[in-house]
Amino acid sequence: MHTRTRTGSVRLFLTVLTLLTCLFVSPQGAQAQVTAFKQAVAEAASDDRDLAQYYREADYKGLWTGRGSKDASRRKALFAALADVDAHGLSARRYDARGLLAQMRAAKTPRDLGLAEVALSKTFLRYARDVQTGLLVPSKIDSGIVREVPYRARLSYLTSFEKSTPAAFLRQLPPQSAEYSRLMKEKMRLETLLAKGGWGDTVPGKSLKPSEQGAGVVQLRNRLIAMGYLRRNATQVYDANMQAAVQQFQLDHGLQPDGVAGAGTLTEINTPVEERLKSVIVAMERERWINMPLGKRHVLVNLADFSAKIIDNGKVTFETRSVVGANSSDRRSPEFSDVMEHMVINPTWNVPRSITVKEYLPMLKRNPNAVSHLRIIDSRGRVVSRNSVNFSQYTERTFPFAIKQPPSDRNALGLVKFIFPNKYNIYLHDTPAKNLFGRESRAYSHGCIRLHEPFEFAYALLAKQTNDPKGLFHSYLKTGVESVLPLEQPVPVHLDYRTAFTQAKGQVNFRRDVYGRDALIWKALAQAGVALQAQQS
Template identity: 25%
Template sequence: MLKKIVLPTLLLALAVACQQGQKRPKGEGINRDTTHYTKEEYIAEAMDSNLVVAFLDHHAEFAPYRESILDFYRKRDFHFAWIDSAGLTEQAGGFMNMMRQDEATGIRDSSLDKSAALRLYDSLSAEGSELNRKDLLYRITEISLTGQFFDYAQKTWGGMTSDNSKDLEWFIPRKKINVESLLDSVIRYPKTAIATNEPVNRQYKLLRDELQRLAKLAKDNPVLDSIRIEKKKTYKSGDSSNVIAAVKKRLQMYGDFKDSDTTSRFTPQLDSALRNFQARFGQKEDGVIRESTVASLNRPLEHYMQQILLNMERIRWVPVEVNTDYLLVNIPEFRLHAYEDGKLAWSCNVVVGTQGNSTVIFSKDLKYVVFSPYWNVPPGILRKEVLPGIRKSGKAYLARHNMEMSGSGNSISIRQKPGPSNSLGKVKFLFPNEYNIYLHDTPSKGLFNETKRSFSHGCIRVSEPKKLAEWVLRKDSSWTTAKIDAAMNANKEKYVTVKEKIPVFIGYFTAWVDSQGRLNFRDDVYGHDKKLAALLFGK
């Protein structure tokens, strides 16, 4: 039977290696650890430890996981994990099915070659009744499945390497996956599906479900992307047009328009559906058919499916679950979200950096709330804006902007004094970092009403600063609403140390499922999607 396997040379090499009983470095296959499993948990047969070592010697693709694979088998005294007295286990079949259907995971890694493991599994499935666990095919398939699980788990649930994510200007620390523990759990508890053990954030699974939904929509409507909505004017409630009928049909397919009506009349139901669609795409929510709305409706489904895949990759990098209080700023969404014990408490609009002064993607812990802050003018703004203003108007410029100057020559520093016109407003929130980025109030409130809000020099302006201050200090009974209000208007700088750890995540997600279960999309404001797509799709 073995002659049917596609890898005869490898099998022969492994057989010879085992027969010769090669000496191995201390700490490899010969050292056993039988303290983690009881005898009842073992499958009756065990492998020669040298076989595992020889297999890994011939499979460079599993080199990054070599010690973890050996450790996994040591802890089970080199007994089988994927094969029992009846042959291949249910867990082995579930893992193979997952690999065969991994289009929904968005993996585009050429180094993840699943073909060998799948061929071995299929061969053993076909011939298993005629083989026993002493046959080499059983043992090679066993080790291959374990190596493949480590490789697949790291790339499917861990994502591309951390070096690549840094090249993409992502500086939030990457999560770490204990694949050995995950595999151990999958093997030990047969009734537990692999999917329930996936070490990924809940958003990953939600996006994967949406990806599958869009894939089915594309399959069921093969001509959908070839039908474009032609719009020559703006349409609103009460209008009639063939364009309106086309918009209704498209919104029905996307799930925004629940009514079966396909007439050309602009109805109140269509108005509601349009507002829901516009909210999902970060557009002005006014129920009007305009150019931006039609452009979003006309984009091919493949565009949105790839956008989901890009964000699934990013979500592979983030913590599986955060059960503490934390703040999340999603740059493309222009929103800040406050979480309590891992659950969304409230959100507000923010203004982020322009494309030329982009806000950095990173995370730090919130340390201070600063009431009535000074604004120390950054070097770039000092050089490009403030010093030219002083040269033109002299001290009048400083007085007009409520600023004070110290130093001389090349060592000039300028700061703006606390007050209603201060560029940082009445409060700022510091999470010390090397990028000099923080959250702050602003006297320029009008920009929060804009749909796209990338106007700052890199720091993040918050539309509800008082509410944020109250939220951050809510567990400190000495900071009442009245005291916070007084500190914000005291025109005297005051630092308050935050007593409990509050992580701040500055993230970049252009597709996600919101708290209402709606699939959202946003524009790629800094071009990060484009860079990531080049790595994942070669585009």
């Protein structure tokens, strides 16, 4: 952890920049200078295909190191951006601005200047991609993060920057979403708190309840005050105000809002500022991974929050609880984006091969009449009589049958599923197992997303294409026959995973890292040089 002032590094770089308004090359023969400069640029850029193409097409002219005001404004804008990388949760050492400045100041020959030119471009490209679409490659962190990051062509950064106002171009690189802006503010707030010692002493004991009093209650009071959930007061009793504060804290942390500071609640209350700060920095990196238009209307599933939301023009218009994949290697729900095209009402469940051979085949070997609600189907689509099959002769590899469950209210998919075609065979669906939605942690499925209120979710989706969404939905449902109901306007779906996320009003929300993915992301960020900063205000 490092301690710094907010303006110190910016002041240092801008002071040095005053020395860079002219070149450091002494006059020589003009043609010799140009030739030496171009040769150095070509040599230094040769190991980078995009840079080599850019400079080749520009006849090896400089973008940064000329004497004119345009080049000077580009240098100034770049170094100002590099001075502020900590605000974005990036690593200053990754860009080595000090070393770059030293290289420029030491340039005495056209060759030196050509090498510095390319060094500036390489740093610019690294920073531009990092701040716009993240410095980590998601799939290298966890195999379940299969998101396609909206990378921009590296060459386009250079060609667009050349034609743009430098400072404005760089300001537009980070995500422009309200979420990213609020996360940045929370990061700064937590860094200031960190410099002041955090939220104070942790709360002792395993549980505190309304009407109790004593040292533990006083410490709970103090911590809630420090966190902004309770106004300053001198009470020593777990009174109604403290109970309301605990309930709000519980809501903001995905806990049952019973107003009792039990073991789970105290664990969250005692979580230090450092851990919350890590979650925010990870959330900022994740926001860069989806730095693209999400859709005026889109569905957002937060796996860590066990929720599914419909968002219209930036506002949540529908929200329901969800059950996500269990925390095991073959059942965790993946993270990706796709487009919902239709819903299937009265669906047939085509049991995935993995479930068929790993779960149901052992049961059928023990008892051919097990799971009798399921149908055994041969390669020609015919229902197979269980009594005619010797299941014990088959292995997971050789089992020749498929298993299906016909439409019914007992169907594992319930009465409706929502399809956004993808190679992971993931979709949203109803479920007969309603009891799971009452639990605090809801990671139980085989990977697909179960919805607590699937009918209401369907009505909300259909409201854009009919004046009677409920009537339309039930006209399909009452037939009892599997039917496809298309969405006239397909809806983007984003399966994401956020242990820290913001609200337009109120405190930032935090959730448990149920899959351990954010811990892996933080580890990778730290290895790349990202460090917690204690900000002196």
